[in-house]
Amino acid sequence: MEKGELWWKQIPRPWLIAGPCSAETREQTLETARLIAQDFPHAWFRAGLWKPRTRPGSFEGVGKKGLAWLQQVKQETGLPVMTEAGTLAHIESIAAAGMDAVWLGARTVANPFAVEQLAHALSMLKIPVFVKNPIHFDAELWIGAIERLKKAGVQQIGAIHRGFDSAASGVYRNVPHWDAVIHLKSVLPDIPVICDVSHISGNRLLIPQVAQQALDLDLNGLMIETHFRPQEALSDAEQQVSPASLKKIILSLTIRSSASEDIFFKNRLDELRNEIDSLDARLLELLIQRMSVSRKIGKYKDENNVTILQIRRWKKILRTQHEKGDLSGLSQEFIRKLFGAIHDESIRVQNEVMNPAKKLKSRK
Numbered sequence: 001m002e003k004g005e006l007w008w009k010q011i012p013r014p015w016l017i018a019g020p021c022s023a024e025t026r027e028q029t030l031e032t033a034r035l036i037a038q039d040f041p042h043a044w045f046r047a048g049l050w051k052p053r054t055r056p057g058s059f060e061g062v063g064k065k066g067l068a069w070l071q072q073v074k075q076e077t078g079l080p081v082m083t084e085a086g087t088l089a090h091i092e093s094i095a096a097a098g099m100d101a102v103w104l105g106a107r108t109v110a111n112p113f114a115v116e117q118l119a120h121a122l123s124m125l126k127i128p129v130f131v132k133n134p135i136h137f138d139a140e141l142w143i144g145a146i147e148r149l150k151k152a153g154v155q156q157i158g159a160i161h162r163g164f165d166s167a168a169s170g171v172y173r174n175v176p177h178w179d180a181v182i183h184l185k186s187v188l189p190d191i192p193v194i195c196d197v198s199h200i201s202g203n204r205l206l207i208p209q210v211a212q213q214a215l216d217l218d219l220n221g222l223m224i225e226t227h228f229r230p231q232e233a234l235s236d237a238e239q240q241v242s243p244a245s246l247k248k249i250i251l252s253l254t255i256r257s258s259a260s261e262d263i264f265f266k267n268r269l270d271e272l273r274n275e276i277d278s279l280d281a282r283l284l285e286l287l288i289q290r291m292s293v294s295r296k297i298g299k300y301k302d303e304n305n306v307t308i309l310q311i312r313r314w315k316k317i318l319r320t321q322h323e324k325g326d327l328s329g330l331s332q333e334f335i336r337k338l339f340g341a342i343h344d345e346s347i348r349v350q351n352e353v354m355n356p357a358k359k360l361k362s363r364k
């Protein structure tokens, strides 16, 4: 690595991290790694040794003894090996065994005390540390954990998007929040982001689709839980794939590059972007006009002693826009978010007109 170069720049894209959810036996760990290495000699090998389970009693990992299996994987296949660390004792064992990388799990990252405590010990390891997003949707907590590691002197840091727990039941086990990834990438542009496709999907059928989306959002790589006999896995069996399926999945993906030097492509893209820029300018102009009408309405409501929020009117706006949105192919969610934001701003503006003295200062 040349001076000033980012530590991960030489790693071929997409960066593949594969291996079982948990190391279970020497045979399972070794055989899985051998099969992965045959097809993907540049992959990194993952296996959890200490498993953070919600309730005690289920399989909690093989612990320290699995470190020797990972050492053997490295020796035999040459794949870099990594595991999860959640306590200082884990880090001590990892240091003694010489792993190539570690990751902090979603439950650890949710706790700033834990991250702070581990950060110093991790900096002594001098190996890459990957930071999963916390369980619940909070992009700042994820970024904060990375900042803590940086402050403690960890030089090689990566982020892993494993989706967020959500009360709403949907297709995902953990809902992806690509907006959080985009935010992280814009605040910390030098940090590579890996998509943990398995923990987002929760089920192997969804994996190709989530992996393709992650690559199209220019994420650096994919973490895919792989087991030589997925059905028999002691943890996360439904989401693990066999090495043969892993190969099929990766071959089915369309790998697009982050940029193109083709002059015709660039010119046409510039033309289209100019069109977008002028539409954006018109959109903003219209929104400014809309807010000035809102302000007038605020004044009128004030004179007539009528409340700002008129729920029936708001529901009617939303219904009308939903119908129009449906016809034009825009998603209901987008319409709700867009008009929700416009309505919130309208309320803020009317509050400013009607309660000038009560204007609240932003906390930030």
Ligand code: PEP
Pocket: 021, 022, 048, 052, 104, 105, 106, 107, 132, 162, 196, 199
């Ligand atoms: C894992 O990678 O197996 C794991 C426990 O993940 P998370 O911390 O994202 O739940």
Ligand code: MN
Pocket: 021, 022, 225, 235, 236
């Ligand atoms: Mn798992």
